[in-house]
Amino acid sequence: MTAQPVTVQSGTVHIGALTAEHAGEALTVQRAAYVTEAQRYSAPDIPPLTETLDELRAEIEASSVLAFGAWLGPRLVGAVRGRLDGDRMEVARFVVAPDMQGRGVGRALLDAIHDAVPATVRTLWLITGADSVQNLRMYERAGYRRVADRKDSVGVAITLLEKQLGH
Numbered sequence: 001m002t003a004q005p006v007t008v009q010s011g012t013v014h015i016g017a018l019t020a021e022h023a024g025e026a027l028t029v030q031r032a033a034y035v036t037e038a039q040r041y042s043a044p045d046i047p048p049l050t051e052t053l054d055e056l057r058a059e060i061e062a063s064s065v066l067a068f069g070a071w072l073g074p075r076l077v078g079a080v081r082g083r084l085d086g087d088r089m090e091v092a093r094f095v096v097a098p099d100m101q102g103r104g105v106g107r108a109l110l111d112a113i114h115d116a117v118p119a120t121v122r123t124l125w126l127i128t129g130a131d132s133v134q135n136l137r138m139y140e141r142a143g144y145r146r147v148a149d150r151k152d153s154v155g156v157a158i159t160l161l162e163k164q165l166g167h
Contacts, residue, residue, distance in 0.1 A: 011072060013105055015112045018067035018079050023057040025076040026069065030056070033095035037129055041156045048093060059083075068112045070096075070105050080109045082116065089117060091126040102134075110142055122165055130157035 018026060034048040059081065060067045066082035066089075078096040082089045091113055096106045117124065128135040130149055136159065140146075144161035152158045 013070045013072050013077060013108060015068055015070050015108055018060055018069040018081075020057045020061050022069055022076060022079075023053055023060060026060070026079045027051070027053050027056050029076055029079060029097050030093060030095045032098055033101075036098065037132065040131060041129060043154050043156045045154050046156060047153070048095075051093075066113060066116050068109060068116070070109050072100070072105075078105045078109050080113050082113050084118065084121065087120055087122040089121045089124050091124055094126070106138060107142075110138075114142075117165065124163040124165065125160065127152070127158045127160050130159045136161075 030048055030051070034046060038044050038046050038049055059065050064084045066084070068080050069076050070078035076097075077100045080094040081092045083092050091110070094106070094109065096109070114124070124144070125147075126139065126144065128139065136146075139161050142163070144163045146159055147162050148160040150158060150160070
């Protein structure tokens with residue numbers, strides 16, 4: 001995918017492929033974005049904060065992963081990954097830099113990952129914190145529906161959401 005310009009409240013961001021060369025920047029944005037979530041749930045060991053640079057780089061390079069970034073000028077301000085598994089795809093590590101949240105960057109990234117979904121995928125799914133009201137609202141507006149609540153591996157209350165596709 002070539003970088004596509006999207007106008008957001010702060011100007012024009014360019015959405016394009018996230019590659020291994022962007023891994024360091026992506027990890028920085030990921031950690032900054034997830035700190036607030038970790039604080040909300042008093043859970044400093046949530047997986048997005050413990051993922052290593054090598055793990056992130058390997059995932060971006062995996063053939064079963066779609067990865068996109070959002071750039072405002074030279075700055076990476078957001079990222080998202082799609083983990084393919086047969087006829088399902090997890091929307092994962094969906095992050096926007098804290099100072100850019102609420103400006104349309106997240107929606108642009110979500111649209112980009114949705115546009116790239118292979119025709120064989122029938123269900124998109126994701127998880128978010130059960131108390132992350134803004135995230136839940138955005139996902140529900142994008143057509144996701146809540147299907148389950150549970151605790152994750154570190155005890156955080158999470159909500160599983162799914163979106164059925166009708167290619």
